[in-house]
Amino acid sequence: MKIQGKMFIWLSVFVLAMAIVYGVWSKEPAGTTALFLAFGLCIMVGYYLAFTARRVDAGAQDNEDAEVSDDAGELGFFSPHSWQPLSLAVGGALAFMGVVFGWWLLYFSMPVILVGLFGWVFEYYRGENRTQ
Incomplete structure (x- = not known):
């Protein structure tokens, strides 16, 4: 999960830069607001993934030499009959x-x-x- 957290944090930096550039050039409030909200969502997801990655063991996605089969197994509990x-x-x-x-x-x-x-x-x- 470490790489996903870093990716979202870098994505949030990019979206913030684009929001500022878009806001200055276009002076259009709806698109600027949408980009700032996208920045907020990216930062929240990135922080959650980085925060969680510190508390769990390293997964197969964190190992550069890992195979697809290394990440096989139980993914969690999903309710089979919930309405x-x-x-x-x-x-x-x-x-x-x-x-x-x-x-x-x-x-x-x-x-x-x-x-x-x-x-x-x-x-x-x-x-x-x-x-x-």
Whole structure:
């Protein structure tokens, strides 16, 4: 992960330079704002990857002599039967339609989003998967 963190940090430096140049030359606020927000996103991802790389063992991607098979194995736990992302997607779609059709639609989307978020966070703390 060390190389990915460095790549995003260097990308953020480039995007910041381009945002400044674009802002000075074009004097157009929307594109300049978008580039500064892209800089912020790049810096956040780069910082997270660099921060995480210090706390985990070096991966195969950090070794120049590594083979593709060196990175094989378990990638993590992924829930095989969760319906909560669908609930969040429906709630998010309703919320974005509220921006288009009227803010009153948020009254219907927020409960769907909150139920989906609550269900996803506490998915393994109830029922047969509950820890004792």
